[in-house]
Amino acid sequence: MDGIFGLIAAVSLIGWIATRYSIWCLPFLVSVAILAEDDCYPLSFFPMYSDPDESENYLFVATWETDPTQYHAIPIEEATGLSAPKVKKMWKSYSRDFADDLKKKDTELTDEETNEISGVLLREFRKVAANKGKELPENLALVEVWIEATDIGGWTETPEVLGTISPSTNASTTEAPSAVAQ
Amino acid sequence: MFEKLNSLLATVRQNPLVARIVELPFWSRASKRLRPIAKQFDGPRHFRFEIVFMRVLLAVVVFQSMPLGAPFSNGSQRLANQLAPGKLDAILADPAKDNALRPPLLPISQMLPNSGASMTYQNQDKANGLAHLIDLTFFSDPKFQKALPWIVIPCLLLYAAGIGLPVVLPILTFVSIGSRTLYNSQGYIHHGYQMLSLVLVAQTVVVLWHCFRGSWREAFGITKAELVHGRTFWDRMIRYSQWMVVGCYVIAGVIKPVRSDGEWFQHSHYIGIQVVKTHRQNYYSRLEEKWDIPEPEVAKVMMKDHPDLTRIFLSCGVMLEIFAFLALYSRFLSLVIGFSLVIFHYFNDLMMGLYFYDNEKLDWIFLINLPFWIWWLWKWLRRTVPQEQEVGEVEPAAV
Structure with missing residues (x-):
């Protein structure tokens, strides 16, 4: 092409x-x-909604107390100015660069590597918040949710914790237990 | 360089094989038919008042996009609070009042002459475009931010007055591209300002071209612009700005079948999944209750209730994007397609919470062009209302 x-x-x-x-x-x-493509502002190929598919994902930032699977979302834009769409775009950009360095596709990243990228990204959010004079909670988690179309015209939403950071441990990856059917 | 290229093309044309192809009946018939159409797309002559309106309005839109920060980013509210304390704040705080003129006009908050917020980015780790060559973080330097309004505002005033464009436009274009490139070098790409920056690039190229190959006095606004091949350089500047506006829509339209291997139209009802995503993203940004909707109605309609109607409706939107260039065939088509694009943006906003206010503003300025149609309507009304015959005036036919 x-x-x-x-x-x-x-x-x-x-x-x-x-x-x-x-x-x-x-x-x-x-x-x-x-x-x-999107690498040379002001040129852009405006890729939004250009390849509609039966599945799509979004990401959000959450905090947790003792168990990372028991998280609750935080209003990340209030502290950092970064909206959830920007969080997703940053995730894609960071994981693409990380995968490029390893000479593989970003879809081939292992759980450990995903965890590492999440840690980098969450620390970046903390830095951005600090630049704005705001503070994020100590325990942070990056959560990805996959929305998938069903045969009967509905959809399901499946959350997964991509990675976490806390003052004591650097990171850990955890699967969220349930899928939410709509 | 272009003279060399032209002479090279002339040599190619003289080549016997090329000359034989060009002389083929099909070729000459096609070129005879296409030439007037291509010429039609070169645009009309513009009245002086249209050019002035477009310059002033574009200057306002550019000002709104510039990262000048306070006090320019909230100047309107400060002024309004001095004149009528609390009134404007009350309008902006209430979404219904803010959107009272929408559609077809923009939200009131978007029409206020406020600049953008200042940049706060200290690095450009995910460099994009110009950031590969230049460290653009100086846009976040407080000293530079203090000086920026003193550069931008005089440039915008001169631009609105049509004076010194070969100096003023490159500065504005650099600030627009530089600041937005820094913004896009943080690991996420925002698609709200490309059209505006491209319009500035097009105007800069036209004005510099005219400065070096036409008349620099005209380009600087010292002398009146003369006609060259039936158009002034102002007409060309407007036409290329319009090409950038419609070009962005055509790109967005063409990329859809290209990236989806032609399956976009068949899969378009899955935009419902995107609607769910947008709702969730809007919710998780600020945890606002208005976005906490377990089953968004639009997504339900698209995926479950009317997937076929959704395919037809969304395909109409993509066709509008792909054929947006027809707007430049005539003033009337420009009005119709420009207005359709504004409605298209409104639906995007309504259905998905996706807004491109700067693109809408450029549609109003460069495609809809209200000042011209108000003038046209006024002329038309004057022509249709019969004038009273003055005493003593005799119809020539009666003599």
């Missing part, structure tokens, strides 16, 4: 220079933006 968009970009650039008609800038802009 990249080759096709590269060709469209080259042809439209030549057409633009040769004819001076402004319409040529449209295929040029579209193909260059799709090639640049």
Whole structure:
């Protein structure tokens, strides 16, 4: 696909220079933006909702007291200015970079590696909150929830703790016990 | 460089094989038919009042996007509180009052001339675009933040007045791209300002091009812009800004079938899953009760009650994005498609809590272009209302 968009970009650039008609800038802009993906602001390929699927995930930050599976969510945006969508985007970006360093895909990361990335990310949130003069609870957990479509037109939501940090232990990964059916 | 490229293209055209292809009946017929259409897409001549309105309104939108921080980020509320204490705060605190003009207009909070918040990012670990080349964290430096309004506000005033654009536009473009690149270099990509930055890039390129290859006096606003091939450089600046606006929609539309291997239309009812996700994300950001809805109604309609109608409805939205470029064929299409895009944004906001207010503002400025249509309506009304014949005036036919 990249080759096709590269060709469209080259042809439209030549057409633009040769004819001076402004319409040529449209295929040029579209193909260059799709090639640049999201790595070259202000170009973007606007990937939101571009591949609807029967499953989707979201992440949130939680705190816990003694058992990480008994967590409760915290309003992360109030302390850090980072909304839940940003938390997910950061998670994706951090795990992609981490996987790239290990020369593997981010879908192939082990539980330990996922746990490590969660720790890095949670400490980053703590730092961002501190920069804003706010404080996050000592025990933090990063929770991922998978939403999956069912055959009867409903959906289920399955939470999983990706990783935790606390003052004593660095991190531990735990599975949440139940799936919530809608 | 472009002269060299042009001469290279001329040499290619003179090549016997290329010349034979160009002379083929099909080719010449196609080019004869397509040329007027391509020319039509080069845009109309604009009236002076339209150009002035567009400049002033864009200056306001750029100001709203600039990371100037306090007192500019809450200037309107401060001023309003001095004039009528508490009134504006009461409107902004109540979502119903804030959205009283929506649709089709934006929430009142989005129309206030407040700047963006100042940057607080001390690193750019997940560098994006320009951040690979330059350390942009100076946008978070308090000393620079103190100086920034003194750079941005005079530039915006000069821009609105149409003076010194070859200097003013590159500065505004750099601040827009630089600050938003730093924002996007924190590990998450925000898609709210690309269109605005692209409009600024397009205007900068057109004005610098005109400065070096046309008349620098015109580009600086010293002399009146002359017609070249039937258009002034202001017309070209507006046209390329419009291309950036519709281009962003076309990208968003084209990428959907591309990334989903053509399955987008069939799978579009699964956007219901995304609606659930957006509701949950909105809830977990601030734990606001209004988002704590176990079974969002829109998701239920999409997934369970009317999946086929949902596919048709959402596919219409994607078609609108893909064919948004037709808006530039004529002023009327620009009005119709521009308005459709505003409604499209409204539905996105209503269904998924997804808003792109800056894109909506650019639709109003560059596609809907209300000042022109108000003028047009006024002219039309004057033409249809019969004028009273003055005493002594004789119809030529009666002589």
